Amino acid sequence: MLVNILTLVGLATVTLAVPLDQLERRATITPDASCGGAKGYTCLGSSFGNCCSQNGWCGSTAAYCGTGCQPAFGTCGSGPSTTSTKPTPPTSTPTSGTLGDCLTKKNVPIRLTSSSDFNQLAQPYNLRLQYTPAVIVIPTTVQHITDAVTCAAKYNVKVQPRGGGHSYAAFSLGGQNGAMVIDLQSFQEVTLDANNVAKVGGGVRLGNLAQGIYNQKQRALPHGTCPGVGVGGHATHGGFGLSSRAWGLTLDTIVALDVVLANGSFIKATPSAYPDIYYALRGAADSFGIVTSFYLQTQPAPASVINWSFSIPNMFKSAASSANYFLHIQSFAQNASVVDRNLGIGIYMDGQGFSISGTYFGSLDNFNNKIKPELLRTLPTPTSQSATSMTWLQSLTALANGQSLSQPTTGYNQHDDFFAKSVVVPTSGQFTAATLTSYFDYIIKNGVNAANPWYTIINLYGGPDSQINAKPTSFSAYSDRTALWVLQHYGYTGNTGAPFPSGIIPFITGLSNSITSAQPQTVFPGYINYVDPSLTPAQAHAAYYDSATYAKLVGIKQNVDPGKVFWNPQAIGN
Numbered sequence: 001m002l003v004n005i006l007t008l009v010g011l012a013t014v015t016l017a018v019p020l021d022q023l024e025r026r027a028t029i030t031p032d033a034s035c036g037g038a039k040g041y042t043c044l045g046s047s048f049g050n051c052c053s054q055n056g057w058c059g060s061t062a063a064y065c066g067t068g069c070q071p072a073f074g075t076c077g078s079g080p081s082t083t084s085t086k087p088t089p090p091t092s093t094p095t096s097g098t099l100g101d102c103l104t105k106k107n108v109p110i111r112l113t114s115s116s117d118f119n120q121l122a123q124p125y126n127l128r129l130q131y132t133p134a135v136i137v138i139p140t141t142v143q144h145i146t147d148a149v150t151c152a153a154k155y156n157v158k159v160q161p162r163g164g165g166h167s168y169a170a171f172s173l174g175g176q177n178g179a180m181v182i183d184l185q186s187f188q189e190v191t192l193d194a195n196n197v198a199k200v201g202g203g204v205r206l207g208n209l210a211q212g213i214y215n216q217k218q219r220a221l222p223h224g225t226c227p228g229v230g231v232g233g234h235a236t237h238g239g240f241g242l243s244s245r246a247w248g249l250t251l252d253t254i255v256a257l258d259v260v261l262a263n264g265s266f267i268k269a270t271p272s273a274y275p276d277i278y279y280a281l282r283g284a285a286d287s288f289g290i291v292t293s294f295y296l297q298t299q300p301a302p303a304s305v306i307n308w309s310f311s312i313p314n315m316f317k318s319a320a321s322s323a324n325y326f327l328h329i330q331s332f333a334q335n336a337s338v339v340d341r342n343l344g345i346g347i348y349m350d351g352q353g354f355s356i357s358g359t360y361f362g363s364l365d366n367f368n369n370k371i372k373p374e375l376l377r378t379l380p381t382p383t384s385q386s387a388t389s390m391t392w393l394q395s396l397t398a399l400a401n402g403q404s405l406s407q408p409t410t411g412y413n414q415h416d417d418f419f420a421k422s423v424v425v426p427t428s429g430q431f432t433a434a435t436l437t438s439y440f441d442y443i444i445k446n447g448v449n450a451a452n453p454w455y456t457i458i459n460l461y462g463g464p465d466s467q468i469n470a471k472p473t474s475f476s477a478y479s480d481r482t483a484l485w486v487l488q489h490y491g492y493t494g495n496t497g498a499p500f501p502s503g504i505i506p507f508i509t510g511l512s513n514s515i516t517s518a519q520p521q522t523v524f525p526g527y528i529n530y531v532d533p534s535l536t537p538a539q540a541h542a543a544y545y546d547s548a549t550y551a552k553l554v555g556i557k558q559n560v561d562p563g564k565v566f567w568n569p570q571a572i573g574n
Helices: 002-012 020-026 099-105 142-154 206-217 231-236 275-287 319-333 364-376 392-399 433-447 504-516 537-544 547-560
Strands: 135-137 159-162 180-183 190-192 197-201 254-260 266-269 290-297 305-311 343-349 354-360 384-390 418-426 454-460 483-492
Touching (some): 099 142, 142 180, 142 266, 142 290, 206 392, 231 290, 305 364, 305 392, 319 364, 319 433, 319 483, 418 504, 454 504, 537 547
Parallel strands (some): 159 180
Antiparallel strands (some): 254 266, 254 290, 305 354, 305 384, 343 354, 343 454, 418 483, 454 483
């Protein structure tokens, strides 16, 4: 079976202009519910339904046989059909057997609650959110994944992949009890082809990815600073790093993905092969499939990087003064005579300290003589400062705050106990003086002497020549291409063994509200990689996707996963 599927993957990457008369003469009944396109598979006579939808999938409902139906690859309208919900597997309750029986019969490696290592494998990154999966699959082959997904669909068990396991909401454990977790820890490939496209396994962590491509060919990618984060969720929901203003998000580097779909088929999605799935995976992959491998277009690693930092005092004395200081930083960040794509900026504050730091792809002289003076103009004199030229890997190691880039492929044991929210500030609705005054006033009154530790990270996404915002909204399902700032508000216990304090969630919520309530004329989205489990599905969808993007995703979901095999509390279609 897998040989046939892999053959299909190879065919899916070929683009041919086939005359209709030739296509009709050699039409092949679809083996995987796909139809039309370069392969020319027909639905007519298939077990998936006789109608070929506008998105290239076989079925028999109005979604397949109505508007956009492709008559060259099956029937349209009210013609006969054999089934109504394909390409997903059956979702009716079986009359005999169990999920465990199904997985065992197919020789899928699994861990159950009785397994000695189950508790370690089921431990979330965010210890505040504990869920118990029905089963944890530890695949070593793609066939294991296709079989596991087929069994889960048969027995009505929801599925979520786990790459690095860093989901803030523990969605990689399903976000509820009783899910099937597919742990991709065995998928660790990092290789570069002749075109410097990296093939990256779905279980690879960012530190190992960075080291792997640099050691092979001195290549680099834009990505986050925490080396233990997995590439899977990071890349499919954005993937910001301080190099992103120069190179875009990690998501923007994806040129293809190997993915297992809800019907158990294994395809390679590219801009020309399965374009709707390619679109959906780049922004909402958790709702559409298990990505086993990413194909990422790398960049030459810079010969040197300037890592810089300034600690600014007296930022929590006067809300009005701090608001003015931040307005200067905001003006600086949009000054094209000083700032270009090569400057990455991050701001950190925790009620005690306030620092501005980042990276610069340029000379130390240019940074010291041009960028630094304009940034610090009108700000309080820094209590400490640095600007140091480093190699690419030295820069990444410094940004990791003491963590090694080399991360374990099994037995990862980094955890926290926290609640976080995000606020995306659009360029068209950037901070006003009143909003910043409200924000700093809240911090001075509630955050300086807060009962529990917290911090805010503010990253510059926009500004002159930002390559994040250079992409059109239609480029991918990650549709926010107008952000100026992205804020993460993060409250934690400082003691992962203690009960979670009741005051953290209201404090962090109030911190975000001090911005949004002060500027009601502005729509502030959220950043899905800082996923907020306190949001309802409708609130989450509105925060993470614009209306047109979400509507398109719902249509694709109905076509390729109508049974909602891939599910979490905020999944597409909930």
